[in-house]
Amino acid sequence: MYKVKISNFNLSTIADSGQCFRLNKVDEGTFNLITKDKFLRIKELPNNYYLLSCGKSEFDNYYSFYFDLKSNYVKYIKICNKKDKFLSKCIEYGKGLRILNQDIFETIISFIISQRKSIKAIKTSIEKLCKLSGKKIVNKYGVFYSFPDAKSILKMGKAKLKTCGLGYRTDYIYNFCNAVILNKINFDKLKNLNDEDLLSFLMSFKGIGIKVASCIALFAFHRVSICPKDVWINRVIQNEYNGRIPNAYIKYAGIIQQYWFNYYRLNH
DNA sequence: TGCCAGGCTTCAC
DNA sequence: GTGAAGCATGGC
Numbered sequence: 001m002y003k004v005k006i007s008n009f010n011l012s013t014i015a016d017s018g019q020c021f022r023l024n025k026v027d028e029g030t031f032n033l034i035t036k037d038k039f040l041r042i043k044e045l046p047n048n049y050y051l052l053s054c055g056k057s058e059f060d061n062y063y064s065f066y067f068d069l070k071s072n073y074v075k076y077i078k079i080c081n082k083k084d085k086f087l088s089k090c091i092e093y094g095k096g097l098r099i100l101n102q103d104i105f106e107t108i109i110s111f112i113i114s115q116r117k118s119i120k121a122i123k124t125s126i127e128k129l130c131k132l133s134g135k136k137i138v139n140k141y142g143v144f145y146s147f148p149d150a151k152s153i154l155k156m157g158k159a160k161l162k163t164c165g166l167g168y169r170t171d172y173i174y175n176f177c178n179a180v181i182l183n184k185i186n187f188d189k190l191k192n193l194n195d196e197d198l199l200s201f202l203m204s205f206k207g208i209g210i211k212v213a214s215c216i217a218l219f220a221f222h223r224v225s226i227c228p229k230d231v232w233i234n235r236v237i238q239n240e241y242n243g244r245i246p247n248a249y250i251k252y253a254g255i256i257q258q259y260w261f262n263y264y265r266l267n268h
Numbered sequence: 269t270g271c272c273a274g275g276c277t278t279c280a281c
Numbered sequence: 282g283t284g285a286a287g288c289a290t291g292g293c
Contacts, residue, residue: 018274115275121291122274167289172276209276230274261274 002052002059003045008073010096011042017262019219020100021110021123022130022147034130035066036103037146039137053141068098068222076255081248086240087256090263097262099255100219104187105180106147107220108202111212112172121165128164132156150177172207179205195223218254227253235268236260 011031015023022034029044040063041053052059064070080087109129114122127145133152134145153161154177162170179185190198198221202213214228227233227245236257237243249256 111274114273116273116288117275117290118273118292120273120293124291162289165290167291168276168287169289207276211275215274228274231272232274265274 002054002056003049004052004059005047005049006067006069007048008096009048009050009067009069009098011044013094013096013262014067014098014100016119016266017094017097017258018119018265019215019258020102021119021126032141032144034137034144034146036106037135037137038062039139039141039144041141065101068101071098073098076252079248079252079256081246084246087259090259093267094259094262097258099222099224099258101222102220103147104190104216104220105150107216108176108208109147109153109173111215111219112176112207113166113169114215115169115207115209115212125165129153129161129166132160132164150180153177154181169207172205176205176207191221195226198223199226214254224252224254225250227257229257230261232261232265233257236264 024032031042033040043051113125130145133148133156137144199213202208211228214226217223217226
């Protein structure tokens with residue numbers, strides 16, 4: 001167990017933000033997080049303290065980066081034009097938001113699943129996938145399942161994979177996993193690509209278009225200028241900004257859109 | 269119960 | 282290059 005103080009951090013907001021799908025509230029102030037094959041229990045304590053089920057070294061080496069705790073969100077928030085009442089409202093509403101650094105493979109599969117699904121439905125599909133092909137994790141908090149790797153997903157076969165409620169996305173996922181094994185894709189090397197090349201690489205796979213590629217680039221590669229445009233963000237841009245993102249926001253458009261998304265999705 | 273969801277591919281034009 | 286049709290399924 002490790003107790004640590006974290007400022008500008010709100011687990012409920014992050015859990016509802018649609019960037020990760022396995023951070024779940026189990027009780028008021030208590031959350032479970034499964035990333036890849038790791039389980040974490042987090043409990044909120046008074047005065048911005050948190051009790052984590054991991055040790056200090058795991059926190060320093062993994063979760064501090066995962067939750068993007070080294071970034072200064074006050075700096076990001078300052079970009080907001082004070083006259084922009086809409087964004088100010090979104091930022092106030094989304095206080096404690098973080099753009100996570102998630103596992104690349106897990107993020108790719110999760111966002112292929114995400115297309116034309118509600119967040120609730122995405123979570124259901126992902127849990128089924130993990131239960132059918134992930135590794136069992138048993139601890140004092142319960143029974144959980146790791147996020148499977150490409151090999152485990154392929155081993156299931158298409159028919160079983162489809163029972164995760166994937167519909168026409170089944171082939172996309174199956175083919176991507178096949179490519180991972182056959183082409184021996186080195187995910188770490190992708191980190192060296194510039195934004196444009198990274199998006200092109202991701203979009204070379206069937207089932208990954210500009211929106212899904214942008215989500216992957218932002219939520220797994222931390223490309224904070226890339227702005228995924230889904231139905232909600234398009235509505236915001238149309239209804240609040242006359243169809244165009246203000247120039248001042250372009251550098252951190254990925255972060256700005258996350259505040260927009262959180263607010264707009266839950267208030268319209 | 270019909271409509272919508274963190275869209276993409278395919279096919280006209 | 283742009284626009285529209287078709288797509289599987291869960292959740293509300």
